[in-house]
Amino acid sequence: MLQPGQIHQGSGARRVTMEEVNPTNKGKKLAHPASFAPRIFADTADLDEIKPLMEGGIINGVTTNPSLMKRAGATSWDGAMKMMKEIVKYMAPYPVSLELTELTPEKMIKQAKVLAGIGPNVVVKVPTGGYQAIDKNLDPFTGLKVINALWRNDIKVNATLIFNTTQAFWAANAGASYVSPFLGRLADYMYKHDHVEREPGNSLNFLEDHKAPAGGPERTANSAYVASGGARRDSGVRLINEIVSVFNNYRIKTEVLAASFRNAVQLSECLLAGADILTVPASLLMGVADHPLTNEGMVAFVEDSKVFEK
Ligand code: E4P
Numbered sequence: 001m002l003q004p005g006q007i008h009q010g011s012g013a014r015r016v017t018m019e020e021v022n023p024t025n026k027g028k029k030l031a032h033p034a035s036f037a038p039r040i041f042a043d044t045a046d047l048d049e050i051k052p053l054m055e056g057g058i059i060n061g062v063t064t065n066p067s068l069m070k071r072a073g074a075t076s077w078d079g080a081m082k083m084m085k086e087i088v089k090y091m092a093p094y095p096v097s098l099e100l101t102e103l104t105p106e107k108m109i110k111q112a113k114v115l116a117g118i119g120p121n122v123v124v125k126v127p128t129g130g131y132q133a134i135d136k137n138l139d140p141f142t143g144l145k146v147i148n149a150l151w152r153n154d155i156k157v158n159a160t161l162i163f164n165t166t167q168a169f170w171a172a173n174a175g176a177s178y179v180s181p182f183l184g185r186l187a188d189y190m191y192k193h194d195h196v197e198r199e200p201g202n203s204l205n206f207l208e209d210h211k212a213p214a215g216g217p218e219r220t221a222n223s224a225y226v227a228s229g230g231a232r233r234d235s236g237v238r239l240i241n242e243i244v245s246v247f248n249n250y251r252i253k254t255e256v257l258a259a260s261f262r263n264a265v266q267l268s269e270c271l272l273a274g275a276d277i278l279t280v281p282a283s284l285l286m287g288v289a290d291h292p293l294t295n296e297g298m299v300a301f302v303e304d305s306k307v308f309e310k
Contacts, residue, residue, distance in 0.1 A: 011274025014248045018255070018276065021060070038271065041095075041279035043259065045072040047086055049282035054091070058288065062087055063097040063180070063259065063279040065125065065160070077101075088119040097158045097178075099125035100146075103134060108146045109153075116155045123178065124150060125158045128167050144174045151175025158257060168243045172254035178277065181243060183236025183270070184260035237266060241273035248274075264288075 015036045022032040041061035042053050045068040053059045064087070066080075074080040088096045098115045102108045112124045126146050131138035139145070147157045151174065158178040159171030163186055168179040240258050247254060255276035261267060261284055270278055 011244050011248060014244070014251075015274065015276070017251070018253065038275055039255075039277045040285070041097075041257070041277055042282055042285060043068070043261070043279040044282050045069045045074070045083055045087065046282070047072075047083075047090060050087065050090065053282060053285055058285055059094075061095045061097075061277070061279075062091055063125070063158070063257070065099045066101060084115070085118055088122055092119055092121050095121050095123050095156075097123045097125045097160075099160065100127070103131060103138060103142070105139070105142055105145050105149065108142070109149050112146070112150055112155055113153070123156045123158045125160045125180075126150070126176075127161045128159045128171050128179075130161060144170055147171055147174040147176050160259075162243075164239065165242045165246055168254075168256070169246060169252075172247065172252045176254055178255045178257045179243065180257045180259040180279070181236070181239050182260035183240055183258055183266060184262040185236075186239055186260075187234070187236035187262065187266070234269060236260070237269040237273050240270050240275050244274040244276075 015038075018036065020035045021037050021039050022035045024031045024035065039061055040059050041063050042050050042059045043063050044050060045064040050059070050062055064084070069080045069083060072083060074083050084096075084098050088098075096119075098118070100108050100111050100115070102111045108126070112126075115124050116122050126143050128143045128147075129140065131142045132140050143159070147159055150157050156177040157171075157175065158180055159168075159174075159176040160180045162168050162171065162179050162181040168181060171179050240256060243256050246252070247256065256274070257277040257279055258270040258273075258275040259279045261278070261280050264284060264287070267278060267280065267284070267288075
């Protein structure tokens, strides 16, 4: 587990340069104690999962992706559009990330404008890279070009599928309002390729046994560097900490949206690491108010309070 002493100390200073998440209402004297708290989003396209979380005051945003849309029952683009419109309307004015499915800049920008037209709270999710994995004739900079074009068109972007600090930096440089590092998938990958003899490190540590792709070693550097030189379950959180540190160094206001959570420990670690937003599956969020010892304590309090019943 990432220890508090390993955390970049500047993240708090960075956070107060951002927009207040819980501003104090006009005319009220009691300032909100967590005005610069991180934002918590639900990582789901299922409105039935979103509603209780909104009603409970647990979330203030939603992220979706094509896999989540399919899981929620969308079987066509029309069905997906209907689903996205319902979520955007329900969540307004809170942000909802909707992902592009087109693969060339011209079509992506056109699709982004359609999605952004659904509502002012839409954030367009753009895959940062991976285009040549789909078709080697595609431009490797497709994502960065689209992010930049959307920024120039005043459309907020969430740059997705981020696995190293380099990708996060370039997405921010292109104009992304949010970057989404997938800490859970990275932790899964690193755990699978564990080498206990290696010390946890940072993204400058190279995974030596990772096969170089066709582009040569310089391309490997841009795709296979990961946030932890040592393969550890906390490697995903180290990535969050590293991106927050780099953004802090350069006063980059792009928000670090930690994604792909697997367990509650990762939530605590991301809060320590200074993530601006956590997007979390509904199943994990439903349990944030509970703990086995809380349950035990409640049972005892309720039992003892019976003595006060008239
Ligand atoms: C983020 O926005 C993604 O939708 C999501 O967190 C990916 O999570 P997964 O790795 O569980 O698919």
